[in-house]
Amino acid sequence: MFHKNKPYLIFNPIKKQLLTEDGKLLKKLNCPFSINWEDLKKIKSQENRECHLCSKQIVNSSSVTTEELMTKIKLNPDICLKVDLEQNNIRVENDHA
């Protein structure tokens, strides 16, 4: 369920950009490969998964709070994230500028 009264992030699926609630760019999800989350190897006792293509850990952005996610991106701008359009801390906005 989407909680519009809680802090949320904006995701633009056309440009694959993750933005803050006030529209500031946090990260472009630039993985060119079409990967299904369900096919990735689970990492023990964590919500995250390991990518078989580049061996990076992918952070499930639905399993952390918006504040935690912003901190993680700030600490590591190259962090790899998974965004699901159905997750409850994301609002989808296309670009119309």
Added chain:
Amino acid sequence: MTMRKIPLETNIQNLRIIKTARDKNSINQAAKSGFFPLVKIVKKSELISSKFAISQHEETGEIQVLNDFRFGSGGKGYKKIIDYTSYYPYSFPSPYAAYLIPKDIEIGEHVFIEDLIEDLVGASWNQGDKYRLESCEAIWNGEDFDIQYNPEENIKNFMG
């Protein structure tokens, strides 16, 4: 277009990357640099669509564009004036584009197309929106690429 033939253990990151040129100048520049431009029409797929609605503030007249059913009518003072309407959400510089084929490409070579010209569904949302597949593996058959795409695969996530 064919179902995936490239084995899963293939190291995609080692595949040759095929570039796409999307306007006349880029295509001709690539031809001068030794590539053969495989020119194609940019055709919109009817399967790909997103949606929008417009809410307008009843006093100030400002508008909000809504793309997510979960966001209601846009907040206090806003009233929906255009209900959710489907549209094609992408735009391209030209109605044609070209894959830039390297002179030494071999028949059967596995490649990675960075910017697909074909309009294939790459991700879908349970609100009905369907988004383009941007990149894909392919096999060169001597005349064109056999795109390695599985339409049955329903990807709902974005990564990167």
